[in-house]
Amino acid sequence: MLRLGIDVGGTNTDAVLVEGKQVLGATKAATSADVTTGMVQAIAGIAQSTKVDPGAISAVMIGTTHFINALVEANRLAPTAAIRFGLPATSSLPPLIGWPQRLVDAIQGRSYLCHGGHEYDGSQLSPFDEGEFLRAIEDAHGAGIRSFAISSVFSPVNAEFEQRAAQILAEQLPDAAVSLSHEIGRMGILGRENATIINASLRELAEHVTAGLRRTVAEAGITSQVFLSQNDGTLMDIDYARRYPVATFASGPTNSMRGAAFLSGQQDCVVVDVGGTTTDVGMLQNGFPREATTDVSVADVQTNFRMPDVLSVGIGGGSLVKDAEIGLRVGPESVGHRLTTEALVFGGVQLTATDIAVAHGIAEVGDGSLVRHLDRALVTSTLANIAERVNDVVDRMKVSAEPVPVVAVGGGSFLVPDEMFAASVVLRPDHYAVANAIGAAIAEIGGEVDRVFSVTPGTRQSVLDDARQEAVDRAVAAGADPSSVRVVDVEEVPLAYLPGSAARIRVKAVGTLNVEVAVGGTHA
Incomplete structure (x- = not known):
């Protein structure tokens, strides 16, 4: 079975063609502002390098940054209302509490508290008041709300009120998008509710994005079904992604970790994924990313849906290197997808981590003669700074003091030292630069x-x-x-x-x- 894996990163869009355990081809294209253009170029690169008939591809798996970027940028979000069933309890902490004001403004957020909800054993807190709910949705609709986030206390135990609310909304406002908290988050009302509100605010964008992904793949001559990768390393079909866009938020680092397991054969290890802007470090257990056990902050909003336990540090191939009076600084600023035009080795004027690696001889990209003038002490101290910070993150990710295998992947993984005190061994498997796309494909x-x-x-x-x-x-x-x-x-x-x-x-x-x-x- 031929699988096409595509991962849209902040700097590059990677594509791989996989058959069984064999990687038939891999390519990279610069991520475009509209994202889909980079995908088209990556798919074309695969078709050219492998000569495989697009019609022979059995499935397409995509990891995308569309939705997390929209939330972080507070852009393209739908007007959203949060309605919670919990009165007479929970009134001291209403929906949207703790949200950054810029995000509340971006979703034109409105919140409502209604009677209802359940105890942990499924018994009612108070009866469902249909009139009260109808007044809430009438007010929200009058204010221009197009998407609704419905939550109820202990709905993962008993989802009766959320389901009833969805039925009423479908009758009263058939064009409105509805997100139910018991389908999205876990136990814990505020984290689950916040995840549901985020999901609701992305529903309109998800309609456009999923249609665009389908169209992009079809125009490439691929007729197979399209899937998107989820936060936990598994797949969802594109219709599921259209309803639950929050499930894609951590697909980037998750794909890299799953790809690292596939390429290295390691099922229990630490994965260090170095991209153009950040280094993501996570732990693999039984070949899957260890999941976060606490609420995870997304764009400064606390949520509790499935997310991998990942630590990130602002170091990547495009990280700016500054030797200022206050001392050496690497990142978090990065040239990102502009690396091939702004880095010294590509004729630019910005000193980046990639320039340092080329000057030291651990990477061969661009024109090495353009960085020969770099001070040797600066090169050495920069690499030492990066090694120390990566070591620290790996050590924090481990569950014991014992060294563990470390698998280095990503286009910037040449920055990971060959030896670390936190690692029993550092592995760089074949195709490490496109591990993220391989993780999507498998x-x-x-x-x-x-x-x-x-x-x-x-x-x-x-x-x-x-x-x-x-x-x-x-x-x-x-x-x-x-x-x-x-x-x-x-x-x-x-x-x-x-x-x-x-x-x-x-x-x-x-x-x-x-x-x-x-x-x-x-x-x-």
Whole structure:
């Protein structure tokens, strides 16, 4: 089966063609302002280098920065209302609390509190008040709101009120986009609600982007189904991405980590991904990124949806190097996708980390004669500064004091030293520069269960078995080959602060894509 993997980064758009475990071709193109132009160039590069008939490609997997960039830039966001069912509780912390004002303004954010919600055991906090909800949506619609984020207290346990609200919205405002918190976030009302509001604000953009991606692929002569990679390293079909754009936010570093596992054969290691602007460091466990166990801040908004545990530092191939009076500084400023015009080795005037690497002889790009004048002490001290900072991040990512294997990937990974005190070995596998696109190409289909269960004496094993089976069923429903599905992660957390025998159980299952079946969009 031929798979085309594409990863849209801040500097480059990478594309690879993979068949089984063999990489048939790889190419890089500069990421364009409209993103799709860079994709067209990358696909054309693959077609030229491999001579493969585009019609023979079985599936296209894309990792994109469209949505996270829109949020960070507070641009192209839809007018959004957040409606929470939680009264008489939760009134002291209304929706949108803690949001940066620039983001509230960008989504023309409005918030409403309604009676409802549930306790941890599924019992009601208060009854659903339909009249109250209708007044809220009438007010929001009158203010020009086009997208709604619906949340309810403990909806991952009982989603009754969110589903009822969605039905009413579909009847009253059939053209409005609706996002439900129990489908997006995890336990914890504020983090789940914030993730839902972000998702709702991106729904209109997602309609345009997914249509554009489909069109770009079709115009290249590729007729196969298009998938997008998710934050947890699994795939979703493009219709699912249209409804849940937040699921793509961390696909870049996740793809690189999955690609690193594929290329190096390492299933448990630290991955250092050096791009043009940042270095992302994450931990692989059983071949998948370790997920963050706490709320993750996205554009200064606390959220709790699935995100990899990644530490980033402002060092990349395009990082500016400044030897000022206050001392040497590398990054976080970067020339980004302008590296090939602004770096010294390409005839530019900016001193970058790439220039330092070329001057030291650890990289061969551009014209090395243009950096021969660089002071040797500056070159040495810059590389030492980078090595120390990367070492520190790797050491912070480990779970023990013991050295661990480190896999260096990304176009700027020549900046990673060959030896680090935190590493037992530093590996640079073949095709390391396009590990992100390879991670997209080899991604699997996943299914996840994450909710509170009642675990009475003698029932723990049966509850865990039921949760495992549900995760497997979800992966199969999302398009995984049933014979390939396996459980890769089980987490059980007893909730001692709740009465009774309650436990939060999270199970994740993955399997290889079954291209013979239609992916229906049901996904964990």
